[in-house]
Amino acid sequence: MDNSELNLKARATLAETLERIEGAYAPASIRAYKADFNELIHFCDEEEEEALPTHPQTIANFIVKMSNGKRSSASIRRAVAGIATIHKLNRYLDPTKDPDVVLEMRRMHRKLGRSCSQAASINADTLDKLLVATDDSIRGVRDRALLLVAYDTLCRRSELVSLQAKDVKINIKNGVETSSILLRKSKTDQDSTGKWLYLSKSAHLALVEWMKELPEGQEYLMVGIDRGGRISRSSLGSGQVNRIYKRIARNAELDELVIEGISGHSMRVGAAQDLLNSGASMPIIMQRGRWSKTDTVMRYLEHSGYVS
Numbered sequence: 001m002d003n004s005e006l007n008l009k010a011r012a013t014l015a016e017t018l019e020r021i022e023g024a025y026a027p028a029s030i031r032a033y034k035a036d037f038n039e040l041i042h043f044c045d046e047e048e049e050e051a052l053p054t055h056p057q058t059i060a061n062f063i064v065k066m067s068n069g070k071r072s073s074a075s076i077r078r079a080v081a082g083i084a085t086i087h088k089l090n091r092y093l094d095p096t097k098d099p100d101v102v103l104e105m106r107r108m109h110r111k112l113g114r115s116c117s118q119a120a121s122i123n124a125d126t127l128d129k130l131l132v133a134t135d136d137s138i139r140g141v142r143d144r145a146l147l148l149v150a151y152d153t154l155c156r157r158s159e160l161v162s163l164q165a166k167d168v169k170i171n172i173k174n175g176v177e178t179s180s181i182l183l184r185k186s187k188t189d190q191d192s193t194g195k196w197l198y199l200s201k202s203a204h205l206a207l208v209e210w211m212k213e214l215p216e217g218q219e220y221l222m223v224g225i226d227r228g229g230r231i232s233r234s235s236l237g238s239g240q241v242n243r244i245y246k247r248i249a250r251n252a253e254l255d256e257l258v259i260e261g262i263s264g265h266s267m268r269v270g271a272a273q274d275l276l277n278s279g280a281s282m283p284i285i286m287q288r289g290r291w292s293k294t295d296t297v298m299r300y301l302e303h304s305g306y307v308s
Helices: 003-020 027-047 056-067 073-089 099-112 124-132 138-153 157-162 201-211 238-251 256-261 266-277 282-289 294-302
Strands: 168-173 176-183 195-198 223-225 231-235
Touching (some): 003 027, 003 073, 027 056, 056 073, 056 099, 124 238, 124 266, 138 157, 138 176, 138 201, 138 223, 138 266, 157 238, 176 201, 282 294
Antiparallel strands (some): 168 176, 176 195
16 A cells, blocks of 8 residues: 555545544644645655654654744643643654654654743723724624623534523523523533523623524524624634734724734633632632633733733
8 A cells, every 4th residue: 555545544534533523522622633734645745654643753854844834832832732632642652742743743843932922911991992893883792792692601612613592591680681592512521511601781681682693593602793793693703703813803902903903812811810819719710711720820811911
């Protein structure tokens, strides 16, 4: 069997593996595994090497190529971790633990550094500026609900776009109406036990206003709107959240350097920083943001100098 035939088999195995792990891994992780391992297969085609299982020296050479390209050290670490995962899922020995691969990773880090960019934060002050920049169009109504729900719930962008209209619950206590949303599944809830997310009064009012615009039988809460003002039946893509934030930020005339740093996680970063600033303890912040590791939260908070 020649290398091209071997790598056809690798592509088929990759496709089968990704299908098998659907629902067990976050969608973003599966997309990353697919993109990174396909890049490795393409590299193996060029080098006339077998892609799965991959020889450790081939991976070391792949790291050199990535280091000489435009990829960051964080992106390369992600690719190598994905390669290891695909091997282990198919019961192959992990070639990324080989000394030659470890040495090449050390060289890569010395060359590119270990730092990775963190999302710029959208805290309460910035959120107020964004809200003022929205209008009374149907898109403006959607944008206000998106901004306020994202801030209150600290949702990851994948969680935000997965929220469903049927999972909104209206609560009335002492004559005050609020609402909560069931998050059916998150990165730290792979068993889909679900978690209720509670909204402030302002987020509740924005969400109720938006839900009045949704057509009957609408499944997803956060959906696209075309140029004619028609509401899509499908949910927003995770990548669209970032673009919506940036568009609103430009309408708010924020500094362009600030806008460039905005990502789909910026609301989550800012909300976590605001919680810390208000005196919330680390366990409370972790619970609100559904973080499972303290060091992950610390990276969010360190980014803007909230902790040192």
